[in-house]
Structure formats: structure tokens, C-alpha cells
Amino acid sequence: MKEFNSLEDILDFAINEEQMAADFYTELAGKMKHQEMKDTFEQYALEELGHRAKLEAIKSGKKYQVSEAKIADLKIADYLLDVDVDKSNITYQEALILAMKKEKIAFRLYNDLASAATDEPSKKLFLMLAQEEAKHKLRFEVEYDNNILTEN
Amino acid sequence: MERSEEYIKNERKQEWRVELQKLTKAKDRMAIERVEMTEMAPEERIKSQRVEVNVGLTKEQAMLEATRCMDCVNPTCMEGCPVSINIPKFIKNIERGNILEAASVLKETSALPAVCGRVCPQEVQCEQRCFYVEKLNLPSVAIGHLERFAADFERESGVISVPKIAEANGIKVAVIGSGPSGLSFAGDMAKLGYDVTVFEALHEIGGVLKYGIPEFRLPNAVVDVEIENLRKMGVKFITNYIVGQTASLDDLREEGYKAFYVGSGAGLPRFMNIPGENSNGIMSSNEYLTRVNLMGADSEESDTPILRGKNVVVVGGGNTAMDSVRTAKRLGAERAIIVYRRSEEEMPARVEEVHHAKQEGIEFLTLTNPIEYIADENSRVKQIKVQKMELGEPDASGRRRPIPMEGSEYTIDATVVVVAVGVSPNPLIPNSVEGLEVSKWGTIEVVKDKMQSSIPEVFAGGDIVRGGATVILAMGDGRKAAKNMNIYLQEKYLSNKVEH
Ligand SMILES: Cc1cc2nc3c(=O)[nH]c(=O)nc-3n(C[C@H](O)[C@H](O)[C@H](O)COP(=O)(O)OP(=O)(O)OC[C@H]3O[C@@H](n4cnc5c(N)ncnc54)[C@H](O)[C@@H]3O)c2cc1C
Numbered sequence: 001m002k003e004f005n006s007l008e009d010i011l012d013f014a015i016n017e018e019q020m021a022a023d024f025y026t027e028l029a030g031k032m033k034h035q036e037m038k039d040t041f042e043q044y045a046l047e048e049l050g051h052r053a054k055l056e057a058i059k060s061g062k063k064y065q066v067s068e069a070k071i072a073d074l075k076i077a078d079y080l081l082d083v084d085v086d087k088s089n090i091t092y093q094e095a096l097i098l099a100m101k102k103e104k105i106a107f108r109l110y111n112d113l114a115s116a117a118t119d120e121p122s123k124k125l126f127l128m129l130a131q132e133e134a135k136h137k138l139r140f141e142v143e144y145d146n147n148i149l150t151e152n
Numbered sequence: 153m154e155r156s157e158e159y160i161k162n163e164r165k166q167e168w169r170v171e172l173q174k175l176t177k178a179k180d181r182m183a184i185e186r187v188e189m190t191e192m193a194p195e196e197r198i199k200s201q202r203v204e205v206n207v208g209l210t211k212e213q214a215m216l217e218a219t220r221c222m223d224c225v226n227p228t229c230m231e232g233c234p235v236s237i238n239i240p241k242f243i244k245n246i247e248r249g250n251i252l253e254a255a256s257v258l259k260e261t262s263a264l265p266a267v268c269g270r271v272c273p274q275e276v277q278c279e280q281r282c283f284y285v286e287k288l289n290l291p292s293v294a295i296g297h298l299e300r301f302a303a304d305f306e307r308e309s310g311v312i313s314v315p316k317i318a319e320a321n322g323i324k325v326a327v328i329g330s331g332p333s334g335l336s337f338a339g340d341m342a343k344l345g346y347d348v349t350v351f352e353a354l355h356e357i358g359g360v361l362k363y364g365i366p367e368f369r370l371p372n373a374v375v376d377v378e379i380e381n382l383r384k385m386g387v388k389f390i391t392n393y394i395v396g397q398t399a400s401l402d403d404l405r406e407e408g409y410k411a412f413y414v415g416s417g418a419g420l421p422r423f424m425n426i427p428g429e430n431s432n433g434i435m436s437s438n439e440y441l442t443r444v445n446l447m448g449a450d451s452e453e454s455d456t457p458i459l460r461g462k463n464v465v466v467v468g469g470g471n472t473a474m475d476s477v478r479t480a481k482r483l484g485a486e487r488a489i490i491v492y493r494r495s496e497e498e499m500p501a502r503v504e505e506v507h508h509a510k511q512e513g514i515e516f517l518t519l520t521n522p523i524e525y526i527a528d529e530n531s532r533v534k535q536i537k538v539q540k541m542e543l544g545e546p547d548a549s550g551r552r553r554p555i556p557m558e559g560s561e562y563t564i565d566a567t568v569v570v571v572a573v574g575v576s577p578n579p580l581i582p583n584s585v586e587g588l589e590v591s592k593w594g595t596i597e598v599v600k601d602k603m604q605s606s607i608p609e610v611f612a613g614g615d616i617v618r619g620g621a622t623v624i625l626a627m628g629d630g631r632k633a634a635k636n637m638n639i640y641l642q643e644k645y646l647s648n649k650v651e652h
């Protein structure tokens with residue numbers, strides 16, 4: 001597992017992860033055949049940049065909290081097949097699956113890092129990051145539940 | 153038709169209405185019990201795909217039920233109807249025995265009353281807003297049954313009035329898709345004197361009314377009469393013609409069509425994207441119902457054994473799922489099972505459909521979700537791995553969403569699986585017409601209430617704009633589009649300034 005030497009190190013890692021996610025979506029947007037899906041992925045990229053900005057604010061001293069409330073996990077993507085990201089005609093349903101899965105992976109990563117962390121401040125920071133990812137995932141899950149699973 | 157509140161109120165004061173109001177005391181009206189629709193016995197009706205379940209009301213039943221209606225000063229039922237049918241006016245005509253007049257009141261606003269009387273979800277529309285429900289906590293006036301009665305009476309009487317047609321203006325308009333939306337649009341435009349041609353991809357006219365909704369709920373003959381009427385009004389139909397493939401919109405422009413109405417529906421099935429979903433024996437409800445309804449795959453001679461199975465599992469909880477599972481029963485399935493991930497209260501299917509399905513012996517596995525299909529050595533599905541769900545805590549929107557219960561997985565046997573988890577818009581037109589604005593859901597973007605797209609001469613409505621919706625909304629869109637396209641064309645080609 002990756003070694004972190006300071007809280008700043010952890011934040012730099014997380015900021016870079018958000019940037020990579022944004023780049024990933026921007027690249028997908030460029031590849032899409034239809035305008036509405038280009039717009040969708042550009043929107044997702046913007047959201048990731050928003051997450052990045054939030055972490056940067058923390059790095060410059062903004063306070064953060066690990067809330068007690070557990071964030072709901074609808075586990076929708078857990079049982080779905082991976083989306084083929086090489087094609088140029090991804091549907092909106094697939095876009096949501098992709099996003100849910102990405103956020104889940106990030107959530108797991110931070111959760112694992114939190115369990116492995118030996119000092120309290122790092123643990124707290126990882127838990128906060130995990131919670132953030134869980135929130136992002138829930139946003140996509142709710143959209144999927146409301147709009148894709150309408151008849152199910 | 154635009155009708156002011158005042159107009160509705162004044163009509164209520166017409167002599168014949170006032171007389172009827174006085175004829176029976178309110179107390180006596182309220183004492184009448186809601187009519188029960190006569191139904192074919194479940195064990196009989198499941199022997200055929202083409203026996204209609206609801207038999208319809210007799211004239212006596214209908215007139216008595218119409219007497220229940222209070223002819224309210226403020227008819228809230230009308231607010232519940234997406235196209236604001238003048239409900240008390242048509243019901244009071246039934247009460248006085250003038251059924252043909254009742255039918256013509258329906259036609260003022262609804263292009264297909266015999267269809268809507270059968271398939272509209274009245275229980276959540278007009279009937280839910282009826283005085284009996286809102287104020288008395290009693291069963292509503294059976295508005296849907298009465299609508300069906302009046303429309304059927306007219307059809308069976310043979311004296312169907314063909315509406316007056318304005319003088320031909322020589323302007324050609326094209327309709328893409330012959331579902332309820334396209335048909336109602338075509339009717340209104342023909343009345344206004346336009347030269348209307350409907351292009352349909354399939355070999356049958358009617359859209360979902362023919363290929364989706366089975367005959368045990370909506371006989372084809374009912375739809376055919378309406379189509380015949382449109383023909384009499386001069387509407388032309390061209391079948392097996394896929395716009396965007398057989399010819400493009402530009403080709404049609406070259407043939408002289410000045411404007412277009414896209415009513416191409418939401419016929420693209422959605423799947424769940426779980427492992428094994430492409431095994432043989434698993435198909436979309438769309439494919440399943442189309443094969444039976446349009447290709448006669450239910451007949452004994454038909455060579456489509458794939459559709460018949462001992463255990464047919466249908467995934468989903470909407471009308472499409474109910475129609476599929478009840479069709480499976482009629483094709484001889486020993487077990488026909490609904491698997492639905494939420495609870496029964498949340499099923500989007502009509503209450504009546506769920507009720508009929510239960511009478512017919514359909515099994516319901518609610519709060520259960522498929523997570524994997526298991527196939528045999530020939531890649532044919534044989535089992536489904538399902539998982540139990542529980543409802544989570546209410547979220548910010550107050551909704552309790554289902555969450556998988558880990559460790560609750562088990563398998564059920566399945567010889568045929570029908571996936572009915574939803575549909576997306578048909579992508580051909582949205583993808584092939586340059587400059588047409590489309591949402592991320594693949595629906596065509598239109599100016600609300602005008603139904604005009606980003607291309608001025610292209611209008612759209614029904615499921616291609618709304619995603620999956622209802623027959624009445626699709627029809628309402630067609631009428632709105634006709635009204636606004638008329639304004640557009642009058643101003644552009646006939647130099648008529650039209651009052652907006
Ligand atoms: C099984 C089932 C049961 C339903 N039950 C009910 C119910 O009980 N009550 C209710 O209110 N609603 C019900 N609905 C929903 C309702 O049927 C739809 O909302 C309605 O039919 C939409 O009408 P439409 O005219 O927009 O499209 P459709 O009825 O889908 O018609 C679209 C037509 O366009 C044609 N088409 C598509 N692309 C092209 C092209 N490129 N060129 C030419 N033609 C094309 C299609 O072949 C089709 O015939 C049900 C739907 C299904 C599938």
C-alpha cells in the first residue's frame with residue numbers, strides 16, 4: 001500500500017486522483033459521437049474539478065468534519081457489468097454505471113487507507129475522503145434509481 | 153379546444169342539465185353503489201391472448217353509474233384529466249340516455265376515447281380527483297368505464313361521425329410514427345385541411361397500441377376503427393417505411409413535405425447490464441410482446457417455441473411487465489412470475505392490471521432483484537440468481553429506496569426470461585437529423601406546450617419527448633403540436649397572421 005508521510009501528502013494524492021478522474025471524463029467527452037454525451041462527460045469532469053477545489057481548500061487550512069451519519073449505499077453498481085470505455089456511443093445509463101463504479105473504487109481505497117492508517121489525524125482525513133466519495137456515488141445512484149430503474 | 157371556466161359553468165346551467173340535477177336527490181345519488189365491471193372468468197380468459205378481460209357496461213349499468221355523478225359546480229375530476237375532458241358533460245349525457253352525444257363530447261378533446269377508456273390510469277388521474285374520493289371517501293364515479301361505454305356504443309352503432317374537414321390547402325406534412333401521438337396529430341391536421349402522410353416503420357399502424365398492449369386489454373379492432381376514420385378523413389399511411397433509413401428527412405423535404413411531426417416513441421428496450429443477460433431465452437418485453445401481438449407467435453402453428461416455457465420470469469413492475477407476464481400465462485407457462493426490486497405499492501403498473509394478474513395466477517416476487525443469469529451448456533438460460541432487497545431509510549426526498557440484503561441470494565428456475573425494466577427513446581431520428589437538440593436521455597427537446605423542436609419545421613411529442621409516458625399524454629402532445637404547427641405553417645406559407 002502507498003506510503004504517506006504527512007497529511008499534506010494525503011491531500012496531494014487525493015487532489016491528484018480527482019484531477020485524473022476529471023481528465024478521464026474529458027477524454028471520454030472528446031471521444032463521444034453525440035453532443036449530448038459529450039456534454040454529459042464534460043459535466044462529470046466539472047464535478048470532479050469541484051471536488052478537487054474542495055480538497056485544495058482543506059489543504060489551505062479550511063476545517064473539515066467526519067460526520068457520524070452513515071451515507072447510504074444503494075449498492076446498485078455492485079452487481080452490474082463493467083462498461084466498455086473504448087466505444088464512442090456510450091449511453092447515459094452506461095455513463096452512470098461508469099461513474100458509480102469509479103466512485104465506489106475511490107471510496108474503497110480511502111476506507112482501506114483509513115483502516116491501515118496508524119495515526120488519528122490521517123485516519124480522520126481518509127475517513128472524510130471516503131465519505132466524500134460515498135456522497136458522490138450516492139448522487140449517481142439516486143439518479144440511476146430515479147431515471148433508469150423507473151419500471152424496476 | 154380551449155374552454156374557459158365560465159364556459160364550463162354556463163354549460164352546467166343549460167336547461168337539460170338543470171332538469172337532470174333536480175331529477176334525483178344528492179342523497180339518492182350517493183346511495184348508489186359503484187358499478188362493477190363484468191369480467192371474463194380468469195380460467196377461461198387465460199386460454200386466449202385475444203379474449204378481452206373487461207366485458208364493458210350495459211346501457212342500464214352505464215346510465216345508473218352516470219346517475220351517481222353529482223354534476224359538481226367545480227368538477228375537480230377535470231383537473232385530474234391530462235387533456236381536461238369535459239367529464240360531467242359527457243356523463244350527464246349518458247344519464248339522460250343520449251349516448252352518441254356523450255361520445256361526441258369525448259371527441260372534443262380526446263382523439264381515441266375507446267382506447268383511453270380502456271388503458272388510461274384513471275385511478276390516479278380523473279377518478280382520484282372525483283368528489284366521491286376527495287370529499288366522501290367513497291369509490292369514485294367510474295369515469296373510465298363510462299368513457300369506454302360511450303365510445304364503444306358509438307362504434308357499435310355504426311353512426312360514427314366523421315369530423316368536418318376544412319378545404320384542402322395543399323400543404324404536405326409528414327408524421328413519423330403511427331402511435332397514439334402521431335395518430336391524434338394526423339387527425340387534427342387533416343381536419344385543418346392539410347395533406348397528411350403517416351410513415352410507419354412496422355407493417356401495422358398503431359404503435360404500442362398494436363405491438364405492445366395485448367388484445368386481452370385492447371382489441372385491435374378498437375384501434376382499427378380509429379385508423380379507418382383517419383383514412384376517411386384523407387390521411388395516408390405508408391408502412392414498412394423507416395424515416396432515417398428508408399429515406400431521410402431531407403429526402404422527404406425534397407418530396408415537398410413542409411413540416412414534420414416526430415412521434416417515434418420509446419421503443420428501445422433497456423437491459424440491466426448484469427452477467428449472463430445475453431444468454432438465449434432472455435429477451436426484452438418489447439421483442440416478446442411484438443412477436444406475439446404482431447407476428448402471431450401465440451398461435452399453435454407458429455414456429456416460435458422460444459416464447460413458450462414452463463417457467464417464465466418477467467423482470468419489472470410496470471404495465472409492460474404485467475402485459476408480458478399475463479401473455480406468458482396465456483402461452484401456457486406453468487409458472488409465470490414477476491420479479492420486482494421494490495414493493496408492490498411502488499409498482500408503476502395500473503392497479504387493475506396487478507389485480508387481474510393475481511386473479512390469473514401470476515406469482516409476485518417483490519423486493520427481489522436478479523443479479524445474474526445462469527445458462528446451460530448451450531448458452532440457454534436455466535436459472536436466475538436473485539437477491540432480496542429491503543427498503544432503506546427515507547432519503548432527503550422522503551423515498552425509501554431498495555438496498556440489497558447481502559447473503560440473501562438464491563436461485564429460481566427459468567426457461568424464458570422477459571426483461572421489462574424500462575425503455576429509451578428510439579435513437580434513429582434523434583441521431584440522424586442534423587441540428588436537432590436532444591437531451592442526455594435521448595429525448596427530443598421541444599418548447600413546452602408548443603412541441604416545436606430546435607428545427608422550426610420539426611415538431612415532436614409523445615414518448616420520444618417524454619421517455620416512457622402514457623397514451624393520453626402522447627395524444628395530448630399530438631394535438632398541441634397540430635395547433636402550433638398550423639400557426640407556423642399559416643404564417644409561413646399562407647401569409648395568414650394567426651392569433652396566438
Ligand atoms: C406493453 C405496454 C403497455 C402499456 N400500457 C399502457 C397503459 O395501460 N396505459 C397507458 O396510458 N400507457 C401504456 N403504455 C405506454 C403507452 O403505450 C405509450 O406512452 C404511448 O404508446 C406512446 O405513444 P407514441 O405515439 O409516442 O409512441 P408509440 O406508441 O411507441 O409509437 C411510435 C411509433 O413510431 C414508429 N417509429 C419509430 N421510429 C420510426 C421511424 N424512424 N420511422 C417510422 N416510424 C417509426 C414505431 O414503430 C411506432 O409504431 C404501455 C406501453 C407498453 C410498451
Ligand code: SF4
Nearest residue numbers: 221222224229282283
Ligand atoms: S368530480 Fe366526480 S361527481 Fe363531480 S363531476 Fe366529476 S365525476 Fe361527477
